Amino acid sequence: MERPREYQQSIFETAKRHNTLVVLPTGLGKTLIALLLASHRIEKFPESKILFLAPTRPLVEQHYDYFKKHLVKEYKSRIFTGKINAKKRAELWERTRIIFSTPQCIENDLKNRRIHLKEVSLLIEDETHRCLKNYSYVYVAQIYFKEAKNPRILGLTASPGNEVAIIKKICKNLGIGAVEIRTRESSDVKPYLQKLQKEIIKVELTKEMQKIRSLLQEIYQKRIEELKNRKLLFSRVTKTNLIELQKKLHRMISTGNRHFNVLRGVSVCAQTIKIQHLLELLETQGIETTKNYMDNLFEQEKAGKSKAAKQLVNAKQFGDAYILLMELYNKNIEHPKFEKLKRIMGEEIKQNKELKVIIFSQYRDSVNKIAQILTAKGIKSKVFVGQAKRKTDGLTQIEQQAILREFKQGKINALVSTSVGEEGLDIPEVDLVVFYEPIPSAIRKIQRAGRTARLKSGKLIILLTKGTRDESYHWAAHQKEKKMYRILEDIKQDFKNKINKKQQKKINEFD
Numbered sequence: 001m002e003r004p005r006e007y008q009q010s011i012f013e014t015a016k017r018h019n020t021l022v023v024l025p026t027g028l029g030k031t032l033i034a035l036l037l038a039s040h041r042i043e044k045f046p047e048s049k050i051l052f053l054a055p056t057r058p059l060v061e062q063h064y065d066y067f068k069k070h071l072v073k074e075y076k077s078r079i080f081t082g083k084i085n086a087k088k089r090a091e092l093w094e095r096t097r098i099i100f101s102t103p104q105c106i107e108n109d110l111k112n113r114r115i116h117l118k119e120v121s122l123l124i125e126d127e128t129h130r131c132l133k134n135y136s137y138v139y140v141a142q143i144y145f146k147e148a149k150n151p152r153i154l155g156l157t158a159s160p161g162n163e164v165a166i167i168k169k170i171c172k173n174l175g176i177g178a179v180e181i182r183t184r185e186s187s188d189v190k191p192y193l194q195k196l197q198k199e200i201i202k203v204e205l206t207k208e209m210q211k212i213r214s215l216l217q218e219i220y221q222k223r224i225e226e227l228k229n230r231k232l233l234f235s236r237v238t239k240t241n242l243i244e245l246q247k248k249l250h251r252m253i254s255t256g257n258r259h260f261n262v263l264r265g266v267s268v269c270a271q272t273i274k275i276q277h278l279l280e281l282l283e284t285q286g287i288e289t290t291k292n293y294m295d296n297l298f299e300q301e302k303a304g305k306s307k308a309a310k311q312l313v314n315a316k317q318f319g320d321a322y323i324l325l326m327e328l329y330n331k332n333i334e335h336p337k338f339e340k341l342k343r344i345m346g347e348e349i350k351q352n353k354e355l356k357v358i359i360f361s362q363y364r365d366s367v368n369k370i371a372q373i374l375t376a377k378g379i380k381s382k383v384f385v386g387q388a389k390r391k392t393d394g395l396t397q398i399e400q401q402a403i404l405r406e407f408k409q410g411k412i413n414a415l416v417s418t419s420v421g422e423e424g425l426d427i428p429e430v431d432l433v434v435f436y437e438p439i440p441s442a443i444r445k446i447q448r449a450g451r452t453a454r455l456k457s458g459k460l461i462i463l464l465t466k467g468t469r470d471e472s473y474h475w476a477a478h479q480k481e482k483k484m485y486r487i488l489e490d491i492k493q494d495f496k497n498k499i500n501k502k503q504q505k506k507i508n509e510f511d
Helices: 006-017 030-044 057-070 086-095 103-111 136-147 164-173 207-229 239-254 260-284 287-302 307-313 316-330 336-351 364-376 397-408 442-449 469-510
Strands: 020-023 049-053 077-080 098-101 120-126 153-157 178-181 196-203 357-360 381-384 414-417 432-435 458-465
Touching: 006 020, 006 030, 006 178, 030 049, 030 057, 030 120, 030 153, 049 057, 049 103, 049 136, 057 077, 057 098, 057 397, 077 086, 077 103, 086 103, 098 103, 103 136, 120 136, 136 164, 164 469, 178 469, 196 336, 207 260, 207 316, 239 260, 260 287, 260 307, 260 469, 287 307, 287 316, 287 364, 307 316, 336 357, 336 364, 336 432, 336 458, 364 381, 364 414, 381 397, 432 442, 442 469, 458 469
Parallel strands: 020 153, 020 178, 049 098, 049 120, 077 098, 120 153, 196 458, 357 414, 357 432, 381 414, 432 458
Antiparallel strands: none
């Protein structure tokens, strides 16, 4: 077993005594802490089992491989999947000491009473920010506390979110008694990390793109005014509030309220959401991505699938915007971010022929376009997206693993990835991480940035379009991250105070 770092040893000591939530940036060795605790619990309870849950099969395999490599071979370990016959899984459960699985598989076996958690002395839940609502983590933890003779829980995450209520709910669902937090700036972490160079590169929309935006904004403002005039929209205009309004109006209709104001409100709200999405694509993604979405709206209108799409595409400003957009598309003019990205990649690969980079983007259309541009420039790159929902859409897990192998072996310089590359995959450390667009989520920002500057120095570049939602998303994530660490420190202190009170009470009773 590899020797733990100072902060890993410190967190392990806490986890021995309490159900612990560990918040540690990607790549700083959360799995070693889990391994140390698993070894400790088996020594303390020699006949017990360890259950290690992770949200995806590749991540389950990654943890299994790590334990097999570092833990004594005499402990029989196995990956549980839905592909194994249910009866066979029940038999294997009895003979296996360390089980690695997705939570859904364990939940199903518990509900069908094929297995029990009585002998499990340690339950590890990775990417534990998912331990909310109806996710399987919650059910498994509930049953664990009911059945286990010697329960201990370890929750692992890079970021549990930035809302007090959500973080407290995660802690409650896991019976957490202590929180251990580290950031890149923590005094006991800093000595083990390399320098991270951060750079925000700003671009401006071209005059033609600004003109298209103005036409679309005219439609958007008219729809917002109509919702307000109909006394349907009172709150601040955000994507979340518009979606909530849409849900509210649909509930009113489903309960029999078919008043014209409500019916019209549903259509206007749907148009507003669609045009808001269109503006986001234009501002932050590119001409081709925006064109694809506008084409989709035309198809919806033609097929009679959406009244909202019909009213949108029939608006004069929409038609004018589409004509201008097609002029740019036919001239092969793209978002200025693409030109910046080509220049950045050209300079980086000149300096380092073995460069490893991950470029993140929200949208598959943008991912495909970026990969095309890099390939045309002679940079070996591949698209890395989630599993296929349709035959022509996405990658299977086998395909994902094959691409990752090529990346590790240096056959590919660049992975161009959607959110699938943010969490839970065994992606090697990279020299450069590029955000094609900022994202408003602190969780996802932390996970993206954590792909570099661990064992060697790295660089983070964020492409940002001035005067657009790129700027607001960037600062939103920044503020949420700061807020998250403040909340975690407060919760950590609350748990410490409770522990100290209990200890003092015991001392007083003894006296």
